Amino acid sequence: MADDIYSVLGVARTAKAEDITKAYRKLAKKLHPDLNPGDKAAEDKFKQVTAAYDILGDAEKRRRYDAGEIDASGQERPQQRYYREYAGGEDGARYRSTAGYEDLGGFSDLFGDLFGRGGGARGAGGQRFAMRGQDAQYRLEIDFLEAVNGAKKRITLPDGGTLDVTIPAGVEAGQVMRLKGKGMPGLGGAESGDALVEILVTPHSVFKREGDDIVVEVPISFDEAVLGGKVEVPTITGNVFATVPPGTNTGKTLRLKGRGIKRKNGKLGDELVKLTVVMPDRIDEDLKAFAEEWRGKHRYDPRRKHREQA
Incomplete structure (x- = not known):
């Protein structure tokens, strides 16, 4: 030809x-x-x-x-x-x-x-x-x-x-x-x-794919971020519970071993759980009073490193 x-x-x-x-x-x-x-x-x-x-x-x-x-x-x-x-x-x-x-x-x-x-x-x-x-x-x-x-x-x-x-x-x-x-x-x-x-x-509304890994974003509450705890996480084979460590920030990623896609060699990829801290829709008086008191005693600057590196 x-x-x-x-x-x-x-x-x-x-x-x-x-x-x-x-x-x-x-x-x-x-x-x-x-x-x-x-x-x-x-x-x-x-x-x-x-x-x-x-x-x-x-x-x-x-x-x-x-x-x-x-x-x-x-x-x-x-x-x-x-x-x-x-x-x-x-x-x-x-x-x-x-x-x-x-x-x-x-x-x-x-x-x-x-x-x-x-x-x-x-x-x-x-x-x-x-x-x-x-x-x-x-x-x-x-x-x-x-x-x-x-x-x-x-x-x-x-x-x-x-x-x-x-x-x-x-x-x-x-x-x-x-x-x-x-x-x-x-x-x-x-x-x-x-x-x-x-x-x-x-495309799926919850899951995304990165190679043989599954990526999912999971919101957590203010108290879960501070105190840690067990949260329910969706996977491609059903929901499981994952442990959120105390003091978790938005962007922290948990890795669930073997919860990803089956590879050609028979092994499984992982699921990457990206956590996002979500505040309540309404800040009540108790939370507001607690935050004001906490700020007065433990105030810190989370943006200090950014200024120093700029």
Whole structure:
């Protein structure tokens, strides 16, 4: 495959969609193996033209190619990470598909128009022409806790079919899962392509993720900050109690070992609990009198270090 697939079809990068289709039809009819029996060069060129059109004929794939996200063969660039060959199933998945299923019969319909239905393409030496099916791309949106703990999802395709996906625990937003053989069917009996499912993760109102650690902010009262005590803390597997040491300030972080995300080596990350001291909504007379008396006897300046370091 040439580095520039626009040149394969003989069109400019600014070409409109209809011009790309027109150029492909012209080349496909000229180079098709049925019309060039025994011509290996024409067959190879036909494969290149077909592969180029698979990308440029799909608006989303064309955008990703132009952006450098996929290469001339339609494969993800090296920086993209994959989870491979998962299967499973459960209803309720929200997804956005870039597979182009409205054009599911695109190539077969096009070849039927050009060469008649059921013709059966044959290449050099009279051998039947075969080409692996193209990969189909999807975007699957899942909840934060589903990404953390794992889940089973089912994508309902526009043609009525379904695609079962098992989400492994700890999957990250933007990662792509490869489902072997779940893409477009191949031509001439060749194997089907793969389904590439990009994972989108809905943010959580309480939890945030930092690598394999979970971060949560927990408010504590004035008396809990002064005296210390046990406070209830949410985790990804349920609430637990954590110990707040006496004299705790806003910004202090507690580490709950093994309450984070499962790593590839089987070990668990931690949960980082960031504490925030929250004063009561209303300062009553008792608290006000106590603070005034305490200030008179124990006044201190918490901003002294800042001034000295400025």
